[in-house]
Amino acid sequence: MYCACPSRRAENPTLNRMKTMKGQVALVTGAGSGIGLAAAQAFAAAGAAVVLADVNEPVEQVAKLLAVGHRALAIQCDVSDEKAVEVMVAQTVATFGRLDAAYNNAGINSPVMETADASSEEYDKVMSVNLRGVWNCMKYELRQMREQNSGAIVNCSSMGGLIGIADRAVYHASKHGVLGLTKSAALEYATRNIRINAICPGIISTPMVEEMVAREPEAMQALLKDVPMNRLGTPEEIAAVVLWLCSPAASFIIGQAIAVDGGYTVR
Numbered sequence: 656m657y658c659a660c661p662s663r664r665a666e667n668p669t670l671n672r673m674k675t676m677k678g679q680v681a682l683v684t685g686a687g688s689g690i691g692l693a694a695a696q697a698f699a700a701a702g703a704a705v706v707l708a709d710v711n712e713p714v715e716q717v718a719k720l721l722a723v724g725h726r727a728l729a730i731q732c733d734v735s736d737e738k739a740v741e742v743m744v745a746q747t748v749a750t751f752g753r754l755d756a757a758y759n760n761a762g763i764n765s766p767v768m769e770t771a772d773a774s775s776e777e778y779d780k781v782m783s784v785n786l787r788g789v790w791n792c793m794k795y796e797l798r799q800m801r802e803q804n805s806g807a808i809v810n811c812s813s814m815g816g817l818i819g820i821a822d823r824a825v826y827h828a829s830k831h832g833v834l835g836l837t838k839s840a841a842l843e844y845a846t847r848n849i850r851i852n853a854i855c856p857g858i859i860s861t862p863m864v865e866e867m868v869a870r871e872p873e874a875m876q877a878l879l880k881d882v883p884m885n886r887l888g889t890p891e892e893i894a895a896v897v898l899w900l901c902s903p904a905a906s907f908i909i910g911q912a913i914a915v916d917g918g919y920t921v922r
């Protein structure tokens with residue numbers, strides 16, 4: 656039973672288990688910016704050693720974490736490159752000894768465009784990062800977690816993985832695909848102490864969205880009108896749920912697509 660009294664709350668084993676990731680190792684892709692950076696910072700604040708991987712090596716971001724006493728490592732990795740992903744996971748394990756949590760966050764946007772006008776190059780580019788990138792990462796993370804008999808993975812989908820929006824077919828297809836990978840892999844590892852889930856952010860205030868606002872102001876205005884909470888989300892609001900999904904507090908949750916979207920997909 657939930658109790659609002661602070662002293663009783665401290666005895667709640669689920670809440671106590673959420674407090675720390677001390678001694679654990681977390682890997683975040685696309686950690687140089689936006690949601691990925693916020694997630695890496697949240698893992699570090701919870702006590703984990705964190706690997707920040709990004710196509711642009713996030714050395715400054717890692718330097719800031721090291722400066723305040725966290726354990727962190729920067730890796731340059733393009734998630735669409737399977738060999739680079741294999742090396743990323745190997746470097747993580749060589750440096751910190753294991754892999755307990757992975758947030759497969761790296762992703763790119765696609766232009767707002769009618770399906771009939773989209774190019775095959777754009778389709779391949781978006782799919783190679785958003786879908787194949789997640790598949791690449793899961794493959795090598797799972798090889799390590801399978802050996803350890805433990806681990807938690809969160810894949811980054813989107814509210815675009817749950818619904819369709821006109822002129823967004825390619826991006827939405829990639830994010831729907833992430834949910835297919837997540838659900839199927841979650842079932843494979845359900846009895847092996849490895850949990851796999853997905854997060855579906857709504858419209859979050861990050862460089863990706865700022866760039867979209869600058870490029871397509873009308874499309875963004877139209878999207879924002881449909882957010883019941885009437886505001887953008889913050890990267891920290893996504894990071895908090897990623898951390899929770901990787902913690903023992905979420906020990907009975909697998910294969911879920913958790914919408915963190917201010918109510919966008921409720922209607």
Ligand SMILES: NC(=O)c1ccc[n+]([C@@H]2O[C@H](COP(=O)([O-])OP(=O)(O)OC[C@H]3O[C@@H](n4cnc5c(N)ncnc54)[C@H](O)[C@@H]3O)[C@@H](O)[C@H]2O)c1
Nearest residue numbers: 685687688689690710733734761762813856858859861863
């Ligand atoms: N911001 C939003 O509103 C929103 C909504 C739903 C889902 N998402 C998803 O959240 C994730 C993070 O988005 P964000 O808004 O923080 O974006 P962002 O552009 O701020 O950050 C993305 C990071 O990923 C890195 N990256 C890009 N391609 C990469 C590659 N091939 N390999 C490795 N790293 C790569 C970039 O360098 C950047 O640091 C993406 O998967 C995105 O699709 C974002």
